[in-house]
Amino acid sequence: MTTVESIARGQGLEPSRVVTEVDEATLPMWNAATPAGANVVVRCRDTADVQAAIRTARAAGLGLSVFSGGNDWAGRSVLDGGLVADISALDHIEVDVESRTARVGGGARSDLVSRETEEAGLTPVTGTVGLVHMLGLTLGGGYGPLNGRFGLACDNLVSAELVTADATVVRVDEQNDPDLLWALRGGGGNFGVVTSAVVRLHEVGPVYTGMIIFPWSQATSVLTGLNPLLSSCPDELSLQTVISSGPDGDPFVAVMPTWSGSLAEGPAAVAPVEALGDPIAVDMGTSAWHAAMTGVSASFPPGRHVRIRTRNVPDFSPRVVERLVTAGSSRNSPYSALSIHPFHGAATRIPLESAAFGERRRHQMVEIVGMWLSGDESGARDGEWADEVHRSLADDAMPGGYVNLLAADDRNQVRSAYGPNTDCLLAVKDRVDPTGVFTATPLPSDDRRAAHPSAPADTVRAR
Structure with missing residues (x-):
């Protein structure tokens, strides 16, 4: 048994959940030019497994990335030589007709979310390609044909369950850490592992x-x-x-x-x-x-x-x-x-x-x-x-x-991507993930911060 496997077992992970011989079949990437070069993969079946994966990565001294389906063209879901928390099995979809929302797992595909919600006469805001996973799209913005009526996918994010860098599970909504919810609406997966989220649905029909x-x-x-x-x-x-x-x-x-x-x-x-x-x-x-x-x-x-x-x-x-x-x-x-x-x-x-x-x-x-x-x-x-x-x-x-x-x-584009929201976004990053465990879509670099120093970590956005 390898050291990583021993650590994972000590964190409560079943041996069958830990893969140390990683190849292209283990983590199928949409872009074949980004081969899977991870050291170890933890196949997560629930939030507790995600917590254990994070603790394992910390104890083994490995970098961490999160794989929901491998759709990112740049391959950022697989960290070379690191530990990958594979959340693709967290693909549950629960529709609440009364509130016109759906709770969506981190591994749920956009087309499957739409198919499930349309049975109730409701439609989520998605992109145009059904194979893209719903929450990855949402966290980074989410362009799509319904933006003109209902805003971006991220504008329709109601709440999220997130596992932070210290393996703590937090619920994020307008009452519980609204600044982190604000950051998740476009700031990408840079703040923790979003194991599930509630998204707003709309009466659209065919x-x-x-x-x-x-x-x-x-x-x-x-x-x-x-x-x-x-x-x-x-x-x-x-x-x-x-x-x-x-x-x-x-x-x-x-x-x-x-x-x-x-x-x-x-x-x-x-x-x-x-x-x-x-x-x-x-x-x-x-x-x-x-x-x-x-x-x-x-x-x-x-x-x-x-x-x-x-x-x-x-x-x-x-x-x-x-x-x-x-x-x-x-x-x-x-x-x-x-x-x-x-x-x-x-x-x-x-x-x-x-x-x-x-x-x-x-x-x-x-x-x-x-x-x-x-x-x-x-x-x-x-x-x-x-x-x-x-x-x-x-x-x-x-x-x-x-x-x-x-x-x-x-x-240059990354420096300008968040415009006047940059300082508040980086302040939330500093507070929630001060050691930079999570690196997903790019955030403005340190030279942008030097030119426009961010607010202190305890500063919240103006509302």
Whole structure:
């Protein structure tokens, strides 16, 4: 028996819960370019196991990371040479129809949460890809087609059960440590292990959604014509833009509308999008939200190599359109894509100080996805392609960026990501996790603190 196994057993963990021979099958990562290099994995079945995993890591002198499903493109859920608390089995979903909330386990996938809640006629705020885990998405912000009506996923976080760095279980809500709840709304998994959380649900029902695909020859005119539609979208309408390739490898530009208002009004709401050009395919219809997410998941299967960069742009200005078209024409892999997410409506009307999430102005979040198959030397150049597209948009981009997609080396964007919320966020981090046990999505670095010293650790945010 290894030393770590002995320590784990002393902390009350069953031997079957501790894995010391870790390989790719132990922790399947969505991005195949981020292999599982952990020293030991603790498969947690409940909150007590999470506590024991944290105590084991401390006693063994190992770093700690938290794995809920391996969706993070940067692989931060697996700390090289460390101990991984695998909470993917904590996938329970409990719907409270009366309060219109759901208690969601840390390992629950977004599509499964939606499927469960829709049986009660309620819908959570999620992203567009169903395989993404609900709480990881929520803690970092959570862009998605319902943001215009109900804000970000993080804005719909009601409470959380969290295990801190000293293995203490705390309940976090507006009555119990509201400043920590504020930090969890966009500050990522940097404060402890969120074993479960309560999220707000909404009466939405089926949506009118799908995809409208235009030929690449019309890319400039479609993107240019889309700009005024994006600036005047009603809350019920989300227009996600995609630049990708079809089965034949040819590039296209597409719009993925989602209308969450009255179904009878859906076709008329989407008609201006179809009129932007001469579509080569129109696939629109009524769908349950969980089914729509499942369909999008098929375009992003696990096992490919991925590098993602991101920029927020205020609109599709002529220069931004030019940069996007150039990017779409210069991809080496047919799997690489630009997925552009709108931020409008209710999400912009939520006060900046109400959550740690640091940007409330209307914008388009450009997700630059370099994606290729293992062994494809030409496609592998799309890692550099993603970097180049990222640089090309810099002059037109807003400060900061979407922290769920930022990497630690995106230093300038990370410094600005939380804007005026930075000092309060770092003060909560200092209080809750002063030794930095938890490192998830990047936080502003020490040089940002030196330029703008954080408030004392006992200072709370203004309310």
